[in-house]
Amino acid sequence: MSILKGIKLAMDGRILNRPGSGIATYAAQLREAQLSLQPEASLIVDDDCALHFRSDNIVTISKRSLEARFCNSQPALRQSDIGENALYAADIYRLAAARFRRHFRMTSLRPTVAETSGRRHLVHWSLPLPVRIDGWINIYTVHDVIPMTHPELTPMDAERHAKLLDIVMRQADHIVTVSDHARSEIIRVTGCPADRVTNCGVAVRPAGAGAPLPLSLRSKDYFIYVGSGEKRKNIDRIVEAHSIGGADVPLVLVGDHHQYRDKNLNIFCLPHQPEIVINSLIHHALALVFPSLVEGFGLPVAEAMAAGTAVLTSDRGALAEVAGQAALLVDPEDVDAIANGFRRLVFDEALRQYYERAGPLQVSKFSQAGFAKRIEALYAALAC
Structure with a gap:
């Protein structure tokens, strides 16, 4: 000082x-x-x-x-x-x-x-x-x-x-x-x-869990993506991969993503939400899905890990740097790899719980x- x-x-x-x-x-x-x-x-x-x-x-x-x-x-x-x-x-x-x-x-x-x-x-x-x-x-x-x-x-x-x-x-x-x-x-x-x-x-601060979940969603029973619809965010591949490997677990897209509403009956599109609702959605999700093609940092990934929510993200650039070994990393250009990531997080409970524990430790540096x-x-x- x-x-x-x-x-x-x-x-x-x-x-x-x-x-x-x-x-x-x-x-x-x-x-x-x-x-x-x-x-x-x-x-x-x-x-x-x-x-x-x-x-x-x-x-x-x-x-x-x-x-x-x-x-x-x-x-x-x-x-x-x-x-x-x-x-x-x-x-x-x-x-x-x-x-x-x-x-x-x-x-x-x-x-x-x-x-x-x-x-x-x-x-x-x-x-x-x-x-x-x-x-x-x-x-x-x-x-x-x-x-x-x-x-x-x-x-x-x-x-x-x-x-x-x-x-x-x-x-x-x-x-x-x-x-x-x-x-x-x-x-x-x-x-x-x-x-x-x-x-x-x-x-980075952990997402809180204070707000009730919308759409009658149940805790740990949905995937979530939060962000814009820019091409670099890779939404098309996320949606396609979810249709292949998402099992019966819904995918919730938060933001301006209404064009995906009719792609799959197991996709829910929410408009931009207040911060308290987004925090609660991230906290209660089975996993955050964020295999973006390129980022400067990737705040949603860090926030989800801080909250103890498992994360599926990219194996390159800033996202791999931020996630370290505390998230499931996949090739963001490979739909099958993303789909396999969905499957692993649904069916491998031990793996998911490992990421839930590892996330807060990884982001403590932030x-x-x-x-x-x-x-x-x-x-x-x-x-x-």
Whole structure:
């Protein structure tokens, strides 16, 4: 703690008011870590963040977007009047996004927060945003480079994402990522020097079991998949493999997966659910099924293991790294291998119970306290 004395810590507040994604979960973890290091750590907010939320109509929003697009001034970052732990710049995230789309350049904020110790303050952006604070130490978390390595598997614009990472890498003081696999891919694809990229991991909490199960589901009598329908998530192969090897155990798909509703009478499709319901679904499942083709980390896998739920996942990349020997690993491109994984988890109770015991031990390395210590060590090294 002493090494950070006199240094103001801050992070972006853009994602914190948009819960429901892995990136939002990460941002919440980062916020908790910063507050554990410095209770007065600041959030950088604008009019669209929760702390400054206002209900604008479409005309007002369009006007603000147009103003942001053609504004060339350097925005000032000032202490917010809503509290001492908030720093405010008008429409900064909209402005930064618009400038990047139009000019492919970074937006620099002019700080008005005084440096009382003669040392540089530090801001940690929870994702690669095209914005920085002049004179501060700027750290960016890059979760993965999947749009560049597997453009066919994601809806993101690979060329635009490459340009964004290029300007972030050139202006960042340091890059943080979430797994060794993601780190090696970032270094390989972007050419960023290895000593400027650090894997700080993530924090994982076990899924609770507080909410009643929907659809008259019974505990330990269904498989579950939670996530998006992007091609990299491998839903088609999951559904096909379940029809071959799922026995009579239902498969529950949580998310926007209605197109699979009529594929099989033993598939249940649930729309996006509140976190408490998802946690309960994961906790009570026979197993989580997540043989994704590529991930930066794979939070559902870690959360299920933390809850003592068996996991079927991929035998490669970040997922194999996170799971270790505590999950059933299969070739995600082999439908028969996935189907055999379903069968083994249904009929081999001893194997399933082994994974239920091994999971919490494996993910104990991803505690919130451990995450905060890794963040603190990095901040201290950069602040010296």
